[in-house]
Each structure stands twice: as C-alpha cells, then as structure tokens.
Amino acid sequence: MKLQVLLPTDFSAVSLNAIFYAADFAQHIPCDITLLHVLYFDGPPPATGNAQELEAELQEHAKREMVHILEDIQQKYPDNTTSVNYKIISSYPVEEGIEEETRQQPYDLIMMGSKGSTGLKKIILGSNAIAVLRNCSLPVCIIPEYARFQGLEKLVYASDITNLHSELSGLLPFAQYWNAEIKVLHVIPDNSTYKGSTQAAADHVVDEIIAQSGYKNIDVHILESDAIAHGIVTYAANIKADMVALYVPKKSRWKQFISGDITRDLAAECMLPLIIFPK
C-alpha cells in the first residue's frame, strides 16, 4: 500500500525544499504525492477588471509553476516511480482549503515547509503550518528550510508519558518503515524531586509497549529543563536525531501544556523536521 502524501505549497523556497525532501523520502518508501496550491483572495474585489479574469490568471500562473516543479523532480530523479500530481484550489482562509481537501481524499500524511519564527509572511507557510496542525486529524510533518532527507535512524518522541500506549500506535508504523530508533523524551522541570520515580515509571511503560508491539527499538529519557521546547531540540541535536515527533491530544488537562505553547514553540523554533500526530 502506498502512503498518500499531501503537500501544500506556495512555491516559496521553503516549500520547494519541502517538496524535494518529500521526493527524497519517496525514494525510500512507496508514496503518492499530491501537491496542493491554494489560491486565496483576502482583500476587497479589484476596482477595475474582472475578478474571474484575475483568478484565471492566477490559476494559469500556479499551473506553470507546478509543471516546472514536476519537471525539476523528473530531472533530479530520472528513475522516479513515485506518482506526483498537483491540484489547485481556491479558499480563504488557506488552512480551511487544506482541511477540506483532506476530508475528500484519503491522505495518510501532510508534509509542509515552515520558515519558523522569522520571515513569517502572510502566506501559507509559517503561521499557516501551525493553523493546519491545530485542527488536522492527520499527521503533519513540518520541514524546515534547510532540512535534507538523510534517512530516518533516530526519532525523538516528546511526550508527557501519560498516554504513551495510545500515542505510540500512530508513531510505531511510521518508525517501523525505517526501523528507526525511538527516543521517548519526557521533560520535567529543573530540580524535580520526582526524577527517579518518573524514570522508573516511564521505563515500565516502555517495557510494556515493547512486549506488546515486539518493536524493540524504543527507550526513554528524562530530561530536566525549564525551557521545554529548547530542551527537546538540544536533546535532538545532541543525539543526532533526524526528526522530532510530537502528539497533540485533542482534549486533556495537558491541553494547554502541550497543544498550546509547546507545539507552537516547537513548530516555530524547531529547526529539525517535526512530525505531529493527532489523537
């Protein structure tokens, strides 16, 4: 079965990088990639000229860009067997168009570029990457500007450990494709007195998961840090991880804690590829 990947793009350098990241990714894992461009009109209609003409022109422009990208991919991967298609739709706000698309087609994964906190322009990437992942029921993989796909050997999975069983059900198949080492990372405040007991409890949960799933490549690390997002990325840098994974619970008392600030901080700050699993 092929992985159905949706790749929203606005033709910026960041999103082009995400496309090539996905194309590299697709050389290792059977995928169908759909490139999606969302035309949006947020201002008043133009005073002169015809709005429909304008839209048709933008359509035409987007089409040319898409064809160009497909040619580039063909050139870079002459033996490419991945099917890469494109779609151009109109929607405002942009993220609603993306959501609508995911409801109509059975996608497995959304991949998109993000420029992070700087250069945040009023375009699909950046703030929109965050808007998409907030409501999305699919895993969203955010690719930063300079990331190159180099395989997936190590994955840092940031978790509060409380729902590890159900959370890992989404991540495990993904990690298994690559036989990636999953490093479950739990960040607790500095000088916490619970470090020892937390480690023991986390080890126990992971042992259970290994016993149940038969996937041995998991272990857990407890990190003391007050700056949570910063701590996660430094840990990932330290162990040379290829990707950071995170899970967004829809409703829990951790909601504020995880789906609010940490996800946003990580999406904005994490300069490594970040994959976010919904509940």
Place this chain on the structure above:
Amino acid sequence: MKKIEKILVPTDFSESAENAFCYAIELAKVTKASIVLYHVFKPFESAFTTQSQADADNQQHTTEMLQALQEMKETFGKNAEHISLHIDKGAEESSLLQYCRQHHIDWMVMGTTGASGIKEVAVGSFTAHMMRNADVPVLAVPDNYTFSMPAKITFATDYNSKDLQALTYLNSWNNAYFGATIQLLHIDKYEKDKDAQEKALQQFREKVTHHLGASGNITFRHEPGDHITQALLQITLNDKTDILVVKPEKREGWWNKLFQKSITEGTAHHVHIPLLSIPEND
C-alpha cells in the same frame, strides 16, 4: 602544532557550568589535557569594616569557594585526572582573561547560559563577551548537551583570507584529536549574482587547498539565505554538526546576532550545539 593541553572551565556554580565541566572532562580525555576549574569573585571591601576584618572575610570566602570547587570536582570528575582548582579575586572578565594569558590556557570551555538563568537569549552575555574578547578559543556548551566524539565540525566562513589562520588551527586539532570532517559553510544572500558566488567559492577553495595541503578532510557547502544566523543554526542542526566554529568579530555584524535577541524578529536564536570561537592571533 598548537595542542590542547590545558583547558580552563570557569564556573559560577550554575547547572550550565556543571554541564560544561562534564563536557570538558570528556574532551580532556580525548586531548589528554589537564583542567583548571576556576572561580572568580569580587573581594569585599568596605569603609565600615577594618582592613583586617575585610581580609579575614575574604579569606573565609576563598576557603568556602575552594570547598565548593572541591565538591564540584568530586561530584563530576570522579574518574578524571589532572583537575586543579583555582580561586581568583577581582573583576570577573579581566581576571579571567589575565589568568588565561599568564597560565598558557589553550581552550576555555563554558556553559552557554550561566547563572543568569535567562534562557531566552541564546548565549548569555558573559559567555558572549568571553567569546568575543578572549585570546584563546572559547567553546560554549548548551545546557544538557553531553560530549560525543565530533564527527562533523562546521566552520562558518565569509570566504575571507583571514579565516585561514583559524582554519589551520582547527585542522591541526582535528587531525590530532578528532578525525572529523570539517565543513566550510557559507551563506549568501538570495539575490546575489550566481557567477560571482561561484567564483568566490572557487578562489577560496584554492586558497584552502594551498594553505592546508592534503592534510585536511574538508568539504564545502554554499547555501542561499536571507538570515545568516538562522540559516547557520538550522543547517548545522539538520546536518548533524557536532561543533559550529565561528570567528569572533569585535565590530557589529551577523556574528553578534547570535548573542542578542533580535528586536525586529522578536526572537532569540536558539543555539543547540556547541559553539567554538577561534580568535585571531597577532
């Protein structure tokens, strides 16, 4: 060849400094260096107490601090050899710089944040100051970052011939101790002329080859980017660089952005890997 025989670890007894000390211990094992664990405080002086009383107080403080260093050594440096302790009295910066000069320190290893605990800035002001002003290379280790044998060292270059001296040092340390790949990374503005960029790279490549001969395991990477600091940090994180080498500049420049919270961008650059500054020697 310049060796790494003596490593100085200044401590303010913060967790950041403890972590840097642990890193330095592992580094010293590789380079067979000795470590000086160093603390400096401003001596107490007051017109309201007699000189003898002030002296006695300062003496007592010195003893206490020495005790604290001893504890730190015993906690983290159990299996390490050649760790000596030193307490200085005086202004932090000047005492530290002077000590380095007088005692032939080869490298300084310190934490990125220090006791200020302000994690919002990428590199604490004291560390930043040291990286800019010390005569010796300063390695700033991020909190919670542990030592591993460097496999990839990235040197940020603007293709200036002045970089060659620092690169020569780096190459000799690398050949002697690490055996890593040295990547020369250059970030260019997007809109710049492509041909000129290509030419600059060629010229610099020739210079480097001429300067280092065949002794280096050097690769080149040239990337476009509007935000140099952001690009540097992102690239080195993604390509699994172990140490990012920067040449300190005393004048204002992109380099200083590493240490400041940018007002226009509203964010601090977060440094996740060790940063090494190699100063120019006269």
